[in-house]
Amino acid sequence: MKRRDLRVRVGKTKVPFSPGQIIDGLQAAGVLTDDALRIASDVERRLQEKGDRTVPLETLREVVGERVRDVAGREAAEHWSRQTPPFVPIVLERRSGEPTSFSRRTLTGSLEKLGLGFKEAWSLAQQVEQGIRAEGLDRIPEGELPQRVALALEARYGREQRLRYEATLGRASDLMVIEDDDSRLPYSRGVLARSLTAIGLAPELSYQVAKRTEEVLWRQSGGVVHHDEVRLRVRRLLVEMAGEEFARRYDLMRAVRRPERPIVVLIGGTAGVGKSDLAAELGYRLGLVRVVSSDSVRQALRSLISPDLSPVLHASSYEAWQADLLPAERERIEPKPHRVVRGFHAQVQQLGTALRAIAERNVTEATSMVLEGIHVVPGSSPGPVEGATTVELMLHVEDEDLHASRFARREGKTGMRRPKAPYLKHFKEIRMLQAWLVARAKEHGVPVVDVADLDEAVDRSVEHVLDVLLAEGSVVDPDGGDRSGASTYTAAGGSA
16 A cells, blocks of 8 residues: 555544644654654554554554653653644634644744745745644634744754744734733743742752743733733743642742841851852842942941951951961960951950941841852841841751862962961961851750752852741741741751
8 A cells, every 4th residue: 555545534524634743743752863763654654554544543552652652652642642733733823813734834934024034934834833733732813823933943043033023014023911010011931030040949940931932821811911911821831831839839939029127138158158159149049139248348448447447357257366476476376266266356356336327227128139258247236126027047068178179260260369378377267267257156946057068058148048037937838838847957957
């Protein structure tokens, strides 16, 4: 039997069998091209050997699915079974008039008018059709097709090509989001994806959720949607694709970014433990755009107060104990924990008032912030801030070798502006300060976070901040659950 004699029964109609359509469907399911060619050839030969001139579509799908499972694995077979099968036309629904069928040839022609070659235009049209089928859709609003084409053009050729295409339509193809003040902004996959990575979702999955959100809302709304519907759809997709815990984190993060009162996160730790890195990531995750370092405050005070007036202020934290010594004594007297801590604490006292003033100013402006630095000391500087929810954390690195290696890494990251040599020369004093700061944190019930793994440390820090906010009622758990005892930390302040 020749290929042209083979037909596929789709409903009440019979359409010619085409290996090319099988290959398209397999590629959309994630099957490699060489494997797709082999599967399509095997299936065609098997059908011809069977001798039937007509094969029901469902039978064809099962036969192909079996070969996909054998050649490409179970996951690819599941993708194949979920998508809209080949030979089923994609229907474009119109707001008025009869629906029409998607035509790859028609779309190719319109793309050629943009200046694309035939092969490029055909490939892009194929990509758009495969994307629709991969989602299991056989009907989409006619207005959704230009949006899909525009996104595919931008992804492959850049923003300029997308704008050229939209110019031929006479309108933008963005999904527009209506805000509470009735203003309209274009939906952004990138912005939503970045906000989802902030709740700990993997970047690839974050983008998939953002993409699915846009596609579903386009089908439902025809191009204009209220932002509340966007958030509702994101939450539903998070439950479906990542689980209830990520949906809960999404709700909590949104609540954190609209707290009942400002949030002040205080992050302490000795030199080289990763305070600035963790503070920046924590601020990003929680939407706290203002991150202040005590080092910058100390530098500002140094410009106003001379070394003669305050030698302690102009010394490094680990050298402050030498500020009152004579030059000859500095060579002779060994650093001891009580001496190192005494000099450092004198420096902390000089900075405490300024740090508190900065925190209070932010609270006056109703602005949340992260304040990090070695001079953030539990029970001393700057302390709880009235009118704000204050969350304290103490960072440390337990492993000495790992701690020492951080200075070399920082030297490279800063282009030698913060050379490792001075820190390694005084590494003993730095470790003395760490021991004292950790003890001080535990004494005041402040959680101690080991930053051996930055990602894990950030996750723990985020959880602690959320625990404090929920406990104080600054945000409301959308599930209404009791999170007492759910913290990652022990009551004594040590890391669990």
